[in-house]
Amino acid sequence: MKVLIVGLGSIASKHIAALRIIDPNVEFYAMRSSINADSKKGIINLFSFDDLNGLEIDFAIISNPTSVHKETVDRLIPKKIPLFIEKPLFSKLGYEEVLQEIQNNKITTYVACNLRFLDCLKFTKNYIQGKRINEVNIYCGSYLPDWRPGIDYKTTYSANKKLGGGVHIDLIHEIDYAYWLFGKPQKVNKVFSNKSSLNIDAYDYANYMLGYATFNANIILNYFRRDPKRTLEIVCDDQTLTINILKNTVYHNQEIVCMSEKTIIDTYEDQLRFFINEVLAKDNKFNTANEAYKILKICLEND
Known part of the structure; x- marks a missing residue:
């Protein structure tokens, strides 16, 4: 298996580690922005998209700053390579023509929102089927300076609007799983x-209210909470379901009904196995660029 990485940062390292578990013989190629970029063991540096000519790449992982996702997708569409795009899809709206080009060229796309593979949320999706929901509360708060130890948080993508950062889109996971x-x-x-x-x-703060036919879903996101909290609460007619995402645990009226020892980092492997075995091998349409664009509209429309 040959995989192209565009954006060799912290997220890419998680995907690389997961892929090496799935296929110890995987060959990695990284598109670098500078000829002076450092070399990483087991990864071949490329410096131009023309260097892809003659390489039979199985898929590309786009994990560079969100602000350049659109440009990267544009460059890769002519190569007809399946695209595994790290969330969020784009940093802004107005790129419907890119989606049309993807469709015209029959490019397989998947936008990575790995929380869909967390056991507590998979359990919840099945558990709530057919139940009358009256209210949903989603909360995700953590402290941005703790995200990347040793790095000035003010220089990171998350903290800079021009790079496509901001809690309202950086934590799009919560919008996605809703x-x-x-x-x-x-x-x-x-x-x-x-x-x-x-x-x-x-x-650094976002508050969404999503209105559904029979209930409202309230979503609060922030970068400044020192004691991390990530929860989902679903209030039904006869019960309340509380999901602690950080502990991968589901409570029904305060009693545990689902507990998993897996952590969020484990979802990277599960997600890539699904992408390889279902999206690539069976053409399973799951969180495609078109679907992810609809979710992006929830985040950004009329912003």
Whole structure:
């Protein structure tokens, strides 16, 4: 298996580690932006998309800053390579023509939102089928300076609006799994701000209200909570389901009904196995670029 990496950062390293478990003989090629880029063991550096000519690449992982995803997709479409695109799909809307080009060229796409593979959320998706839901509350708060130890958080993609950062889109996982669990909302209201002591130009707080036919889903995201919290609460007619995503545990009226020892990092391998075995091998349409663009609209439309 030959895999191209565009954007050799921390997220790419997680995908690389997972792929080496799946296929110890995988060959990696990395598209680098500078001839002086460092070399990494087992990875062949490329410096031009023309260097792909003659290489039979099985798929490309796009994990560079979101602000250059559109440009990267444009460069790869003529190569007819399947695309595994790290979330979020783009940093802004207005790229419908790119989706049309993907379709015209019959490019297989998958946008990586690995929380769909977390055991507690997979359990929840099955558990709520047929149940009357009255209210949904989603919360994700953590401290941005702790995300990448040893790196000034103000220089990171997450903290910089021009790079496509901001909690409203950086934590699109919460919007994505809400869409996956409950479908497309009928109405969306939102509030974004950057009033905290982090002093970044990207949004560090987002509050969404997704309106469905019989319930509302409230989603709060922030970069400034020192004690991390990531939860989903589903209030039904006769019970309340509480999902602790950080502990991969589901509670039914405070009693544990699902517990998994797997962590979020384990989902990277599960996700790539699904991509290889189902999306590539069987053409399973799962979180394609078209679907991910609909989710991006929930995040950004009228922003």
